[in-house]
Amino acid sequence: MLLEGASAQGTARRFRVNTGAVVEWARLAGMVIQMGARGGIEPVNSLMAVPDPRRAYRRLAHEDRVFIEMAINSMPAWSIRAIGRHLGVAASTVSRELRRHRVESGRGRGASRETKYHAGVAHHHTMRSRVRTRTGKLDCSELRSLVVSGLNEKHSPQQVAGRQRIMFPDRPELWVSHETIYQALYVQGRGSLRHELTVVKALRSGRTRRTPASRLPSRDVRPWLAGSRITDRPAAVADRAVPGHWEGDLVVGPDNSGVVTLVERNTRFALIERLPGSRDSATVIDVIRHQIMGLPEQFRQTLTWDQGQEMSRHKDFTIATGCPVFFCDPHSPWQRGSNENLNGLIRDYYPKGTNFNNVSDDAIEGLVDQLNDRPRKTLGFHTPRERLNQLISSVALAP
Template structure:
């Protein structure tokens, strides 16, 4: 007699394995035998795994997305899975996550299991693992390209000029195109050395090593004395305690901007109206005004990027009695929740648009829409519901 399982059993099993659980334990969790779990994984997981009670994926995807505007997040893939199970078209699914239908089509066809089903957690894990695989070096096996670069460098051409001329002369041949950064790495980084070391002497500044362009800027940075993200206590990283926020700006045309704040445990969103500019004084005033409406236990810390708009962070810390932490330079993924939320907000606030046309009431309406949106990361509960639960718990007196 063949045992029948609920329709979501296999999906739950795949999710558990992709989260790091062994096949045997994940199978038992959903009420299946280990052999059944092995068969499910071979049909849908498509990734190598260590077997046994203490086995599992060697490299599961992290909880926080390392993503930019061009990559799909765990949330995106969850929406694709939900859309596929609901019978939605690729166009409808793409619209729900702000992507073209072709992106959704490629994602589904690239990650379709042998059982004909798309599993979001398996697709996200494979994408994470693919990012860590070593990529072949562009100059390593391309003698014609290396020779041409050497000729031009002997004539005193800079890597930037060489890169531009390669794109001009060889627009249809990607094998003969390379960025100036790749040329610099091939000259200065031993593990990427594909060009002769003596060519570095042909650079106009003749440095023995490359100097970071940010060196002088860091010297005068307003954040030299500020707390870094590495200083945050573990309770913030694991989202165990509410009241810790991530923030950034959404930038429009002509210097217009909107401030965004996301609570890490509930994903609740607050939007900051920034009329006229996004100077440090304007942003500080908006943060103090909006976050001041929160109870003290829901404003413990804020993690922000190192933009100059938060140069008045000491004033914000004093007024709100919270701690501000700053990400490492050029590391937006360290505010994963905020980055994902900002991308969702682009549905209403398009890139290149004039963001000053949105009134405070407009921002409140958009924030309310996003806070009432079910989130897979919250077991399809809404940020508004989660935050309301926290507020109710705070008002409920403790039992004697």
């Protein structure tokens, strides 16, 4: 009945047994059963065996198994060799078929139970075993090692996948999609990578499953400083085609601690420097001036900031560096999205509550190096340092 599409509950009512007995019978027959009023055995693609012309032998088809069932139950029963001769297969094939697909029947345990051969159950079980499970791409030890190495360097799955195509352009077997990596991280039962990582968090978000993104905050269009709003910023800044335009902000901690973060919009190159235990405007501007003055003049075009009070003396900065400052609209972090992303990366290293007064300058310098050597999808999976060096070289070689 199960093979004919009946549910487990319907089968139980037909034979006047409980549903548990039907489930146990199905398990003994090698079938996977789905529960519920509309449940039943898990279907297979086909109940007919398709001959493979490339092979010298043939597999047993459904009608062959029906004949075997009739032959062994006839009076008198056919011998295994006679069945094999009739079907045109070896006797060992018939013997193996009967041995592999025995179904226990009867009630209770011991002598009251008997073993029978059922053609439908045998063929269903055989077809299920032939359904090939797709080999995971990350089963390749070399590729898996490269992916784990990239994740341990705090590269995202997308960055790892993109970098593989650059590093191994002639070896597509070492290419992998970022979705495959996410599946290996999210789905614990299928090639999980988590136990092979040395970092605490596999993903910067810290999530172990996908969650819908939150809504962006509502926009407030109030200007903070007349003449220095983002709408007053040159239009050339928006398309990121021209280098030298920066975004900045503070990442703060307790005890008036924090770091100043700057990121170049074209190359995503980051500059990070620790504040000396003070966040007043004069101190912040002095740190930014020290950061940006080490760059060629062509790379000091504009700076986009939020409306924090730490930049209330931005005109002093502009006079000292020649780099004008423009301010985003209130509650509009996407207007300086590269810097928001950079600050998120920094929080992956130093979570909220970190006292930056206790973080050494060497640790900050190591953080900057790792972030600037991080491959980025928006850069074709090149690194910010590579792109900035290319631009500086082209400027130096220009007549």
